[in-house]
Amino acid sequence: RDATDEHSTARLFELTARLLEQISADRPVVLVLEDLHWADASTRHLLAYLFRTLSTGRLMVVGTYRADDIHRRHPLRPLLAELDRLRTVTRVELDRFSHDEVGRQLAGILAEVPEAALVDEIFERSDGNAFFVEELARS
Incomplete structure (x- = not known):
């Protein structure tokens, strides 16, 4: 340059x-x-x-x-x-969701308590990634 x-x-x-x-x-x-x-x-x-x-x-x-x-x-x-190193910066690391947290997220998305088999499948396929949980729930 x-x-x-x-x-x-x-x-x-x-x-x-x-x-x-x-x-x-x-x-x-x-x-x-x-x-x-x-x-x-x-x-x-x-x-x-x-x-x-x-x-x-x-x-x-x-x-x-x-x-x-x-x-x-x-x-x-x-x-x-x-x-x-900057005092004005805060790093927030988000962990993957647990099985129970995936179930609660699905309940919020679906506006009803999801079947246990659905929670199991989406937890397995999403690996607890909240974005993937939402995408799988909507598909």
Whole structure:
């Protein structure tokens, strides 16, 4: 990359930070970024920049990623390590659902108590992943 590209990237990062500060100055804003395990290098660098520079306003950033997909050398690992060192960042890890929790989720989705066989099947097929439970319940 040449100096022009680096300057353009730095400018884009700065403008993004200022925009987020402006829109969160008067009202709370939640920025949700899903599937960070698939984020490219530019996205990871932007996130690192934003977390280092944004300190004012009422902005909450929620990032999701599949911990199972983050192997030892995964490119997201350095960003996660950097974020863990920031006092403004809280990491919340969600465990897979137990058999009973899958049953309760199904009851909520179906608006009735599900048959035990259905709970067993969906628990087995979803491996306790709440998203998969919902998708299987709707199919």
